[in-house]
Amino acid sequence: QIWGRYHYPSMQSAADANRNQPLSIESNWRYSAKTACSWYTGGYCDCGSITGTSCNQPVDSAKLSSMDKAANVKVTNITEINVMDPAELKGALAKGQNIWFAMYVDSRFQDVRGTNAVIPDGDFRASRSGHAMVIAGYKTQGNGTYYLLHNSWGTSWGDGGYAWILEKTLLTNMKYGYLVDVSTSNPSTPDKPNQPGEP
Numbered sequence: 001q002i003w004g005r006y007h008y009p010s011m012q013s014a015a016d017a018n019r020n021q022p023l024s025i026e027s028n029w030r031y032s033a034k035t036a037c038s039w040y041t042g043g044y045c046d047c048g049s050i051t052g053t054s055c056n057q058p059v060d061s062a063k064l065s066s067m068d069k070a071a072n073v074k075v076t077n078i079t080e081i082n083v084m085d086p087a088e089l090k091g092a093l094a095k096g097q098n099i100w101f102a103m104y105v106d107s108r109f110q111d112v113r114g115t116n117a118v119i120p121d122g123d124f125r126a127s128r129s130g131h132a133m134v135i136a137g138y139k140t141q142g143n144g145t146y147y148l149l150h151n152s153w154g155t156s157w158g159d160g161g162y163a164w165i166l167e168k169t170l171l172t173n174m175k176y177g178y179l180v181d182v183s184t185s186n187p188s189t190p191d192k193p194n195q196p197g198e199p
Contacts, residue, residue, distance in 0.1 A: 001029050004064045007041040011102050011132060011176050015078045022071030023182065029067050031152045035060075073182040083177035086145070086167060090138055092179055098150070099135040101177040103170065104128070117158040119149070119165040124173045135170075135177075136162070144168065 001024060006017035037047035038057040045055035082088050083101060092099055106127035108120045137148040145167040155161045 001064065001067045003036055003039065004059045007039045007059070009040075009042055009130070009132075011100075011178070014132070015178065018075050019078055020075060022068045022074050024067040024070045025072065028070060029063065031154055033153070073184055075180060076183050077181040079179045079181075081177045081179055083174045084171060086171070089135065089147070089177070090145075093135065093138055093147075097179055099177050100132065100180050101135055102130050102132045102175045103173040104175070105131045105173070112158050112163045113156075115159050117163040118146070119163050119169065121166050121169045122172075130175060138167075139164075 002014065002018055005021065006013045033047070034051040034053050037045070037051045037055060038053045039059055040047060040055040042055075048054055078100075081092065081099070089099060104124040104127060106124040106129065108122065109124065109131070112119055131151075133152065134150040135147050136150045139146055139148075143166075146164040147167065147170050149158075149163050149165055151157050151161055151163070153161070157163070
């Protein structure tokens, strides 16, 4: 639903196209690599050969419209944060807010699988290939702080769509980070803070 509004891999384009727009829940329109690639309007379409599709195809406007009507939240604000400041990242996560971010990735990132999956340490910048995800949490271990990433590639990636990354590796490869604020679009279910122990 989000990608259906901008089709070009740019976080600024994504922010501009989705600000003040409605969002339905992920289970209503699961990620499909083939569909996502078919909408891609950038230059070189390297995903086409991988997914067996061609780029620059029209968006399923009927599906997008039905998701907009079935939305339960609305994007109200998108604020850029300093992704090089671990304290700012942890502060946002400790308040219960996920971080939408982009980082460099390479083939080591694509093959992450298994229970409590961990992204290999390293510098992926030479690939010049970027990807946007969500940081959903963090934990401190004896060997450092790890951040929990939530990817959009479905449950076959990582551990059900999630994987851990060491702070040093994250900071080395991260480019941009944003906080996305949403409000409920149903006035009968107003926003409220989580109770202790509530996810």
